[in-house]
Amino acid sequence: MKQTHNIMVFVLSMAVFGLSDLVTELIPDVSIGPVEIGIPYFGFVGLILVMLFNPLYAALGASFGELVFGDLLMGDFGGIGEIDGFLVLFIGLWIAGLLVKNPSNRKMIAIAGMIGIGLDQFMSGALDVMKVGFGVADLEAVEGLPESIVILELIENGVEWLVAGILFGIIPAIYMVPRMYGKIEPLMGIRPREPRDVTIGGAVGRLALVAVIVLAFAAVFAYMSEVMDGTGEWAPDFVDQFGQSFIWIGIGIAAVVALIVILLSRRNKPTGGTSISRHV
Amino acid sequence: MSDIRLSPGSVNPQAAVEILGATFRYPGADRASLDGMDFRVERGGFTAVIGSNGSGKSSLCKALTGLIPHYYSGDLEGSVKVAGVETQSSSVSQLAYRIGYVCQDFENQLVRPTVWEETIFAPMNFGHADYEERATRILERLGIFHLKDRFIWQLSGGQKHITAIAAALSLEPDIIIVDEPAAELDPFHAESIYALLKQLNEREGKTIIVIEHHTEWVAKYCRDVVLLSGGKTVWHKPVAEALSNVEELQAHQIYPPQVTQIAHSLDVGRLEERYPITLEEGITYLRNVGVRAPTNNAEMPASPASEGEVLMRYDNVGYVYPTLDKKGHCVFDKLSLSIRAGDRVAIVGGNGAGKTTLLRMMTGLVKPQQGELSLAGKPLRKMSPEQTAGQVSYVYQKPENMFICDNIRDDIAYFQKARRTDIAEKLTEQLMSRLHLNELKDRDGRLLSGGQQRRASLAIGLSMRPKLLLLDEPTASLDVVSRKETIGMLEKIGDTIEAVVVATHDMQLVAEWANRVLVMHHGKLVADVSPSELFSNEAGWSSWGLMAPQVVELSLGLGWKQAALSPERFLEQARSNRTEIAEVNQVVSY
Amino acid sequence: MSLIERWMSRFSLEQLKMTLWRTAYGNKDTFLSRLDPRVLLIWYVFFTVSPWFFYDRTVLVALFAVSLTLALTSRVSGLILFLMGVSTFMNLVYIGVLALFLGGSGDAFLALITLTLKLLIMGLASVAVFTSIDPEKLSDALLALRLPAPFSFGISYGYRMIPILVEQYQDVFASYRMRGCPPARKGILSWRIGYYFCKICVLAFYPTLLNTAKRVRTTVEALEMRGFTYTLVSGDARRLKLSRMSIRPIDGIFCGLSILYVAAAVWAGHQLAL
Structure with missing residues (x-):
């Protein structure tokens, strides 16, 4: 019973968020020098889904839909390069969903939305910087390069946050979430979400939120200070290990957090497919 | 869990399905959907379930498949047995071996990309190592093995429906429920589905249960009929007896076949217990009672060439739909026609004949690739849909895609409000009362029944105060009463409307409403005639893949030169001949 | 015609559909x-x-x-x-x-x-x-590599549903256009037209979400009847798929x-x- 509802939420999120991703591909980007201003994705679609349904399954579905519809089926799939994008979007959306207890509270929607999409953008920017650090053998030896990359990423992700998080994020979400609350659920034959539905998950989520923010900050600051203060005498293999560990730390943290929470939420459920349908 | 793999069939040899006093209420609903229902179908039966909207037909299907009570929470009282197994103590997956279900909205039931994947899905999920043989066997039996590698979206509506049946049969259940097999299909495809069900029933002894509004199919294929009302069974009778209860059926908003209606009207004294229910029976019956062709029947009234102002003109218009092989599929080529004020045009033709493209072009949504299209003398090519909107309005086949607001009142007011006109309020009120939408005005369009949705979408179309109204399949998947209602609406449609164009499979609509028929066949306009000309030319309509309403076939079968287009016309014409009336009265009064 | 208007005229979901079909369903x-x-x-x-x-x-x-x-x-x-x-x-x-x-x-x-x-x-x-x-093969391979079944199902479901979803969105979008009113003045660089289109793009998701919710319900009911939840637990489908690969x-x-x-x-x- 519960499991089928979760599958329903997953499938719906995947389909609609995937579709929205296709639509954004149609809207052209404007390039101003090195910075591309376009719509990375329609944040509001993801926010609506995570705020109205089970945030975990909605966020999983949405980020998976982005992969499948927007990239794989369009013949533009970056393979492994997409996995970090998937994880950060998932974490961002999922946390946004956990932060909302009452989907008719507009202030809550706005704050949660800004934090969720902000996290996604921040983490993806940080990962990009790490990738450069990892990919270039002696980054710090090249004058001006680290700074310019950080600046570019800041501008780019800042703009994306404004576009996907505010303009096409919380503004439509503030309008649509309360209107859909209590209206879309009966169409699917499920009960509207209640504040108590997210409390246990919410606690875990907030923990995860804090953990991710702190770790991400720590990682980037540590990395930045090393790069900035570097004397240019690093042996390549050190950079090698250093960068490597950071990419994998980033991805690893995200993966571990996700895994723990999935396991935690699994434990509360009965097992067995047919027996589930019997426990109504 | 091992008993899930039990092969079916080792159960009560008598009843395939047995329901005793079943009561069920959806959580949060104010009334029970099943209210002490009793229902029984013998093994090897071919049973039709009829009843108006809200009579409990779809809840019955969900109870039989076990979705009630395993998927929809709520208390189920009474007993529901499928092939001898109590559904309450079984599970949806176990029941899937005993009963296959094809819902009305079968497009969403197809979950895999190709026909083959769709067919192996269930056997594979249940771990049958021989899933390939199973799927091959079923596809061969249903005659669609050659389609196995096709993508679902490449299939026609009929092929999709057969694929859904194949998927439902993939676990070899003995019982199949099909919800409205004919609703979304053109008559030819519907016929093929019924022929298939009949074959499954006769050759393989499958028990078939269909939910059906169209009693002509019931008469032709089913053996017995169950009438439901308010979640209860009213009666269960053999088909001839059931359909002869004309008055009772009409009280439940069901229309018996046209031949039955005619025979019933002729039987003024209500002396007969049983009326003809199929075309063949009808011809014999009416011959016996002495109905013959009216004397002036040979004359064909000239087709009413409309002299009105030209609203829309197609000049050598061509359109090629892009396809995967880059060659493209030619929808139509060098098409020329004009639509004038006063026209009530029906565009007919099989699936994929280009009817919808033709309609959409008039709104400016689709641009012609060759030729010119003009709206009231102005070239349409340069006009956006927003610009044509004040003059042309288009009502979709799927009303859901027109509901863009929270309730239908806002939906109806949307157009005028967007343009800040001062008539918005007044017009909305007026339309709502004219289309009987006042009680529904605060509801979301998606939650209405099929007929209500159709009325609401019509009101939205009319709210644009167009000169030209375009309707795509306005009667598809409606029950007969809603159909009649919609046809009635079309009769007395808005004051600004100068012409209406309808794309449809529904030949009764064509016969009863249109004054001009355009037949599209293989990308060409093959006929532009009046309905009576069309239906009197049997060689024509049958070669274009159309099927005439039963009353047309009836009058042609009786040797009339000019077909009657509706039962009312049939009775009028039969009576217009004085000797006929005398004979009829004689028959009636003996 | 300004830049924005040119873009808008090229904004064609039909085009998107074709690109999709070519890449997703083309010869592999x-x-x-x-x-x-x-x-x-x-x-x-x-x-x-x-x-x-x-x-x-x-x-x-x-x-x-x-x-x-x-x-x-x-x-x-x-x-x-x-x-x-x-x-x-x-x-x-x-x-x-x-x-x-x-x-x-x-x-x-x-x-x-x-x-x-x-x-x-x-x-x-x-x-x-x-x-x-082929997306179908990819989904099997991922299942074989122990990716959870809903994901591998999701790939092939996306593959199946995408033409339907795009068409539905296209219809809803056209509904807004046929009943809406574009701005009378275009503004600098036609920004008002751009705003009008973006607004429709966003608003069209409201009905799309509701319609898709209804659709998904039927789909998940069908999945239930066809043993999908059963196989999530038993893993039968995975075993059979594995035995087919070599x-x-x-x-x-x-x-x-x-x-x-x-x-x-x-x-x-x-x-x-x-």
């Missing part, structure tokens, strides 16, 4: 598609991760040559390759110029070429692999050759460096 008969999908996936993972551990440009160029060949022999559209090339090159230039501006030297370019090569190897290999692999000599040869090639490239890199 390429060399890579003949390999076992699991082997291909694992090969792919190594091939795209390994460049990150090399800083020797000779090796990277050798790997780049392989991925370019694969991309060219698979059915990747020329346009996608071209766009990929242009955007990578432009990024390189921007970062380089900015670095110069911040007081760097031409070294930045050289350093970035290494990075660019890595990114290109990854990008080209991904495009080559994922346009060759690793053939061609897979072994392909992997062997790949390893030899990389080894040769590393050796050549050393020779050149010395």
Whole structure:
């Protein structure tokens, strides 16, 4: 019973968020020098889904839909390069969903939305910087390069946050979430979400939120200070290990957090497919 | 869990399905959907379930498949047995071996990309190592093995429906429920589905249960009929007896076949217990009672060439739909026609004949690739849909895609409000009362029944105060009463409307409403005639893949030169001949 | 016509649908598609991760040559390759110029070429692999590699539903257009028209979400009746799918050759460096 509802939420999120991703591909980007201003994705679609349904399954579905519809089926799939994008979007959306207890509270929607999409953008920017650090053998030896990359990423992700998080994020979400609350659920034959539905998950989520923010900050600051203060005498293999560990730390943290929470939420459920349908 | 793999069939040899006093209420609903229902179908039966909207037909299907009570929470009282197994103590997956279900909205039931994947899905999920043989066997039996590698979206509506049946049969259940097999299909495809069900029933002894509004199919294929009302069974009778209860059926908003209606009207004294229910029976019956062709029947009234102002003109218009092989599929080529004020045009033709493209072009949504299209003398090519909107309005086949607001009142007011006109309020009120939408005005369009949705979408179309109204399949998947209602609406449609164009499979609509028929066949306009000309030319309509309403076939079968287009016309014409009336009265009064 | 209006006239969901159909449902008969999908996936993972551990440009160029060949022999559209090339090159230039501006030297370019090569190897290999692999096979391979069943189902479901969903969105979008009213004045650079279109794009998701919710309910009911939840637990479908896959000599040869090639490239890199 519960499991089928979760599958329903997953499938719906995947389909609609995937579709929205296709639509954004149609809207052209404007390039101003090195910075591309376009719509990375329609944040509001993801926010609506995570705020109205089970945030975990909605966020999983949405980020998976982005992969499948927007990239794989369009013949533009970056393979492994997409996995970090998937994880950060998932974490961002999922946390946004956990932060909302009452989907008719507009202030809550706005704050949660800004934090969720902000996290996604921040983490993806940080990962990009790490990738450069990892990919270039002696980054710090090249004058001006680290700074310019950080600046570019800041501008780019800042703009994306404004576009996907505010303009096409919380503004439509503030309008649509309360209107859909209590209206879309009966169409699917499920009960509207209640504040108590997210409390246990919410606690875990907030923990995860804090953990991710702190770790991400720590990682980037540590990395930045090393790069900035570097004397240019690093042996390549050190950079090698250093960068490597950071990419994998980033991805690893995200993966571990996700895994723990999935396991935690699994434990509360009965097992067995047919027996589930019997426990109504 | 091992008993899930039990092969079916080792159960009560008598009843395939047995329901005793079943009561069920959806959580949060104010009334029970099943209210002490009793229902029984013998093994090897071919049973039709009829009843108006809200009579409990779809809840019955969900109870039989076990979705009630395993998927929809709520208390189920009474007993529901499928092939001898109590559904309450079984599970949806176990029941899937005993009963296959094809819902009305079968497009969403197809979950895999190709026909083959769709067919192996269930056997594979249940771990049958021989899933390939199973799927091959079923596809061969249903005659669609050659389609196995096709993508679902490449299939026609009929092929999709057969694929859904194949998927439902993939676990070899003995019982199949099909919800409205004919609703979304053109008559030819519907016929093929019924022929298939009949074959499954006769050759393989499958028990078939269909939910059906169209009693002509019931008469032709089913053996017995169950009438439901308010979640209860009213009666269960053999088909001839059931359909002869004309008055009772009409009280439940069901229309018996046209031949039955005619025979019933002729039987003024209500002396007969049983009326003809199929075309063949009808011809014999009416011959016996002495109905013959009216004397002036040979004359064909000239087709009413409309002299009105030209609203829309197609000049050598061509359109090629892009396809995967880059060659493209030619929808139509060098098409020329004009639509004038006063026209009530029906565009007919099989699936994929280009009817919808033709309609959409008039709104400016689709641009012609060759030729010119003009709206009231102005070239349409340069006009956006927003610009044509004040003059042309288009009502979709799927009303859901027109509901863009929270309730239908806002939906109806949307157009005028967007343009800040001062008539918005007044017009909305007026339309709502004219289309009987006042009680529904605060509801979301998606939650209405099929007929209500159709009325609401019509009101939205009319709210644009167009000169030209375009309707795509306005009667598809409606029950007969809603159909009649919609046809009635079309009769007395808005004051600004100068012409209406309808794309449809529904030949009764064509016969009863249109004054001009355009037949599209293989990308060409093959006929532009009046309905009576069309239906009197049997060689024509049958070669274009159309099927005439039963009353047309009836009058042609009786040797009339000019077909009657509706039962009312049939009775009028039969009576217009004085000797006929005398004979009829004689028959009636003996 | 201003820039924005030109874009809007090109905003065609029909076009999107065709691109999708060509890439998603087009012919997949390429060399890579003949390999076992699991082997291909694992090969792919190594091939795209390994460049990150090399800083020797000779090796990277050798790997780049392989991925370019694969991309060219698979059915990747020329346009996608071209766009990929242009955007990578432009990024390189921007970062380089900015670095110069911040007081760097031409070294930045050289350093970035290494990075660019890595990114290109990854990008080209991904495009080559994922346009060759049939989504259905991909979903089976992922299931075989123990990805949870809802994900592998999701891929093939997306594959099935996408034409329907795009059409539905297109209809809703057209509903807004046919009943809406575009701004009377265009504004500077036609921004009002752009705003009007963006607003419809966003609003159209409201009905789309509701309609899709209704659709998904039927789909999940069908899944329930067809044993999908049963197999989530029992894993029967996975076992059957696994037994259908087989690793053939061609897979072994392909992997062997790949390893030899990389080894040769590393050796050549050393020779050149010395």
